[in-house]
Amino acid sequence: MFGALLEDGEGGGLEVLIDSQKPLNAALHFIQPSCTASEGDTSVGDTVCQMSEVDMAVVKPEALVDDIVQMMRSYIWIQTTDGAVQQVEQEVAMFCPMICQEVIQKGRGSSKNYAISLPQGVGPSMFSLILDYCRFHQVPGRSNKEHKSFDEKFVRMDTKRLCELTSAADSLQLKPLVDLTSCALARIIEGKTPEEIREIFHLPDDLTEEEKLEPLKNTNDDPRIRLLNRLYAKKRKDLKEREKLKSVEAGEEHMDDRSVDDLLSFINGRDGESIGMKTSKNRKKNQKRKDQHKCAPEMYKKESNAFSSLCHNAKFGHELQSSLSETLKLQDVADVIFAPTAGFEDVDIDDEIDLALKEEIDREVEDFARILNSDWPERMQRASILESRRGDRHNYLLMAMAP
């Protein structure tokens, strides 16, 4: 510490100070600004050498009381981000670890020239707030209650200033104030809806619909969010239905051909190459769900991991097969009723599932292909039932096409 002080070349009467037996006092005495106020912009060496006789005399280890009194009256020079330089009472400023560090380790703040420059995040108004805080808290002998009531009043300010204050306190490494402001901010956030929070902090609403909707992220059972999910799911199903109908009109024959091919390709283990038809994927999913209760519980569990995250009500981690098939039956019902007012919040976001899930599903598809091959006749029957339910127009067309 002393080495650093010496190297700064602040020379002059330093030797006298170092003789003192109390290192910290010596360091603080060093910055003793008898050289403040009137001295002005003189050079470095001058500043220190100009320490008056009075001050040199005070620097005696015996006169500790005088030292303290002297320290009480001393000031530190600080330059705020707007360029202005001001003096701050030493004991107040030293309450901030960053300023303390600058003073002791780098020897700054002793004069106008060598003022400590505040970090970027600490504007003048913030700095004065922080000084108010330090001024109160550095006084010893106040009770906890007094500190707490001061703190409570202190953080009553608008959110913008609170955030700035947090940032400023962090730059100055003033941990107690950072904790205080963090607490205040947490209290603001707690219990509010996302919209309210965005409003307060001017957060951009830049998540896509799917990202917001993914139940995986909204790991809570807030009824409002569930309702939102349901509404969105409804809308999406509506959209899909409309798309489906449009494309049905456009390429019906195409679809008829493909329907069988689709099944074949699925069964043979290829991922459903959708031609923009969600139906094939839907079918695949529906098939899988129906098939699940036939396969071993472990496999189901893996699958259900993928799907239960999509379906709120799928039982998670349950080993009993009976309850699984029960769930499946319910899902069957949901699938078959294509009207959007499904009883279940079967959020059909098969297109937007996470990559990890997708991979898992791909694996499952292959596994199922093998199983399905053994159950071929039943599958065909099921598939045809599904087909027949896809809209009246489709049915009509099938019948029209039937030989």
Add this chain to the structure above:
Amino acid sequence: MGDVEDPDLISDLPQSILESILTRLPIRDAVRTSILSSKWRYRWTTLTHLVFDDKCVSDRPVVENCMIKFITRALFLHQGPIHKFHLSTSYLQCCPDIDQWILFLSRSDIKELVLELGEGEWFRVPSCLFNCKKLTHLELFRCEFDPPPTFKGFLYLRSLSLHQVLVAPEAIESLISGCPLLESLALSYFDSLALNIHAPNLKYLCLEGEFTDICLENTPLLVAMSVAMYMNDDIAECFEQSSSCNFIKFLGGVPRLERLAGHIYFTKYLSIGDYPGSQAITYSHLKIIELYQVSFEDMKEIRVVLRLITNSPNLKELRVSGLSTVVASAEALDLEFWSKDCPKDCTFKQLKVVKMADMSGVPHEMEFLKFLLVNSPVLETMSITPCVYVMDGRLNMLVQLVRFRRASASAEIIFTQDETLCVS
């Protein structure tokens, strides 16, 4: 026309501050911040403190399931180390998911683990818990604790708290001695436990339960102790036969003790065994003594109390409460003790506050008060609360009190009639 985009106030604060803000939120709100904006999407996932309690799921019929799902998903989405995991809920009973959570935590550098489940079936601690090498703080409620034979101890454990835990006594002993840094130990609701405690760094000890035999063999740094000994007849019998001095076993090796609190039958427990009068241990740091449910009809217990307070030269505060089941009988035995065998020349030079509760006014109690008043030159307050059952004897107590000589001119004797004011 031109809308000035209000700048984002908060997302650009340093990560440490945002984490500190998120940590102060209940876990539900913290997780919900993930849909605020793209910057906030995964902010909560690096939190190192996860605290789950009954508030993190809304009150719904299928709460247990919701809670399991919530915690599992939160853990699954979490990134980075988890230093603190508290699970404290009455909704959740023992279930297989908990084993998985602990396994996950054991791989995430867990340091502080608190598990408190519902009152149903007790949960069996999985062996992966013993692989949590960095554990500094462990609190378990209502579980079965069975360390594998290869388990040597938690090398960094500072605080251990086992509450209603089913564990073999040897296992606890070896666990305690296997944690060299252990500073705080709390064992509650154990049945018939006999323990030798070897904990060279132990500072705080809290015992509550039926203990048959406790010996603080190696606890030189103990600073504060709070003991509640429940005794049933079996234990009392077993004590009659033992000859070793409980006082020495408990308080023989704690020279740094600053605070002692003995509840329920502690004084009785201490009184068992023959005290070899030769060894006089001075508790020069002992400042606060609290002894509850002291039977002032049992000479041995009275001697224990006297021994304690006369060997504590720096005692500042004394709280004693009597046994409220005592029937104040007019005659008393051994009253000569106070004039003949009572320790003489003991001045409580620092004793400032005395609180006596549940006083029945039995002669020994009054003599004890007299003894205190005469020997406490700096006493400031002595508050006395009579036992609720004693109505007639109160006037008698007051009459005697008024007569006692006081060594301290500024001593106030506060006799509280209000039954609700209870010292303990």
